[in-house]
Amino acid sequence: MSLRRSIRLYTPSVDPSGMGVHMLDLVAEFVGTADVSLMARPTHRARWLLDRAAESGARTVSLPSPRDPAFGGSIIDFLRDHPADVFHCHVGTGCENWDGVRLARAAGCPAVVQTQHLPYLVSHPRKRRAYHRAIEEVDRLIAVSDGVRRTYQRIGVPPERFVTVPNGVAPLARRRSREGARRALGLGPDRPVVLTVGRLTHMKGQWHLIDAVAGLVARFPELAVVLLGDGPLRDLLVRQAAALGVLGNVCLPGHRPDARRLLAAADVFVLPSRHKGMPLVALEAMEASLPVAATRVIGSAEVVEDGVTGALVRPGDPVALGAAVARLLADPALRRRQGTAGRRRYEARFTRARMAADTAEVYESVLAGAEVAA
Template sequence: MTARTRVLWLAKGLGRGGAEQLLVNCARHADTSRYEIEVAYVLPWKDALAPALEAAGIRVHCLGGPPGTPASRGPASRADPRWPWRLRRLLAERRYGLVHTHMPVPAVAARLLAPGHARRPRLVHTEHNVWERYRAATRWANALTYRRNDAVIAVSHAVGRTIPPGRRRPGDWLHVVHHGPDLSGAPSGPGARARARAELGLPADAVVIGTVGNLTPKKDQDTLLTAYAGLRRSHPLARLVLIGAGPLDARLRARAAELGLPDVVFAGSRPDVPALLPGLDVFTLSSRQEGLPVALMEAMTSGLPAVVTRVGGMPEVLDDAGQGYLVPPGDPAALGGALARLVGDPALRARLGAAARERSRSFDVAGAQLAVEAVYEQVLRR
């Protein structure tokens, strides 16, 4: 029997974000006969998905201190400065054949540390975001070390195009892999809808607009609240649900109150998003930047029509007027107008929702993991 290759997936955190959820989805479909996969992460207070990985048989290492350590005062991104040394020790002790990095800061550390070992692991990096999102220092460090990757996987063509031309390599070095959600076993039907609405405290007869994402500037829920305020003037029975947590929570709640929107549901970070989706009628994302959001693919798989901004990889999976609508970012009038079309027309919601469910048949998390492992095989043969 051929020995398994030990692989490390390296991430900044294991909170309930889209990139982190992809790790869980892929872990459930990994070929464990060929790969012994472990996960390491930097931020100990972002550990919500660690149990799910462990349940999938993945060994998890926290580089930033004991798991569950609360963030100190100041920016939540302030990690324990000793984590790179812990990473170096982990690489030396576990002798990985391949390190697959996610997010630029841990990726830079792996590129700098891995070559120092006699048996250098192959380096694969997944690019989840457009490069413009990164801070200047991160962007420079990423760029200066990027060619040390043996391969790069972009989650969308839009993300792949933002890698600076000087950092791309010809041939088969850059791969685009559309991942997908894993909603196997997710509830559906009238009973699931009633339970979700009861859980969220929503009226049975309301037309519910929902969004899922961290409460951060990138997701721009402020524009969504402004759009919803205009929508309520013509559709008073509409309701809005924000699922997610983040640094802008208090500011967005204050903004909702300022706009006279006391009934907006701030649901917080939830482990049961697939069970809540049946309670929605329309899905939306007001993001200013995206790679390819798992939340949108989950909503489409659940049969929800969507209104999303024309950014990142979202136009690659949703056609304007096909499964929903694409609108410019930062434009509350355009967002509100598209939402109003769906809120006011049940037949249109049903038609676009059915088209979204049909389109979601192309979202294949198992196939995506096969594509990732094909990249592994390619670089390990070199």
């Protein structure tokens, strides 16, 4: 950005997760050249976002619930005191509350932008109508992958309203050694290790990976399958592994704030998701030079190059997933080759700097249009 812009990042999410990481990456890239604020609700799953944004140098605003009568005034008053060139809303599934967008428009923000982080999979007609009404106040919609963008076009959003800005991640600043990462997980230096990262939820599909473990253990008896993360399916996954007789090969360390540094312990990274927007963890695995075995779903299919940086398999097919992982475990040269190709693909397409630069181009395009209209 050639001018020092004022950018207000906003999310109504009570659990911003990967979306919050994306927002923090924009903060990190913009804060040196722009006046950056981040607005969010300080719920127990979102407080970290405000804290880390403040640590990165952004001004932060803790918002009340949209149901609170003070919600509208808190946004309007802030934007009056700190006028914005760009109000950038971040939402996930399309079911969140968009009052912030409407309030930003009422406050006179010249550029209102919204990023869709997940595909539109809501079928209820009333919710679809609500979505279309909500985006009337948005100048430009951003999708984190082409697959995400197509789901919104299928429900009637005009193609010209959308632009795709693929996700990106920063290079890891401090790496752990393979041996150090394995010690942190209580794993021996010679065990084959398959690792995945994510909330233990239905959307992430970890039970398909556990279904594949028995077949893998038959070929690789010392295999360790590590599921980093926590969530409502934890107990179910433990019971599933026990019922299959593979509990000794499955490791569930829970949520680890150092999860990205623990990627160094892995031989293969697996992403068995049922759907995604564009998975940051797959980008992080590629940055770590790991081959990625993933399901061929929205987002993942644009990250993993099948047969080059890893493998893509049909979602919900543990046999195919297990076969893809087995091929990689059995062939160290293939793992190295695909891991190196994944690192190159990350550097060429999925860096944080590229994502921020593309996002800034969207801002400037909208602002130029606003100047012409004025």
